[in-house]
Amino acid sequence: MPMSKKSAWAGAIVAAVGLTVGGIAVATAADNSDGPPGRFAERHPGKPGHPDKVKLKDSTLVVGRVKSVETGKLTITKDDGSEVSLTTDSSTKLRGGDLAGLKADQRVTVRVKDGKALNVALAKAKEQGTVKDVNGNNATLVQLDGLQTPLDLSAVSEKPKNGDLVAVTGTVSDGKTIKVEQLRQLPK
Secondary structure, eight states, rough: OOOOOOHHHHHHHHHHHHHHHHHHHHHHHHHHHTHHHHHHHSSSTTTTTTTGGGTTOOOOEEEEEEEEEEETTTEEEEESSOOOEEETTTOOOOTTTTTTGGGGEEEEEEEEEEEEEEEEEEEEEEEEEEEEEEETTEEEEETTTOEEEEEEEOSSSSOOTTTOOEEEEEEEESSOOOEEEEEOOOOO
């Protein structure tokens, strides 16, 4: 009895799943430089989460606070207390700004390859809690665990009131105060 097209497709799908589970298809796709990932990267450069990230395959991520920024050099104090000095050049990018604009104590994530900073991003702080001590552009956020964090509300047009339950997103520049970029009221 001849095999129908539907049966042939079902068999091919089962075979592909079996190969993928066995790791053969995954290994072959990763080693295949002529396959779709390369063509995709050529057509869509810069797309996050896509095959053009292969360039960053051998890179690492450093997370910490800026200790100093000099011409050609960025020093980071990592979360474990150790320091790392990285080289920079005109191709080193700061997401959303100029590398010279970095300041000491700003929390950053840095993509590094061979001791060179490829790109730098200011780490975002995201917290929830109850607002208290509102005074102009300053307030305190009492988080759910009781931790109190100073807030800089200068970039927020609609200021919260004492007792408001909020979610805030922003950057930490002095190691403790969140400069709020987005504030969302939460239901009580």
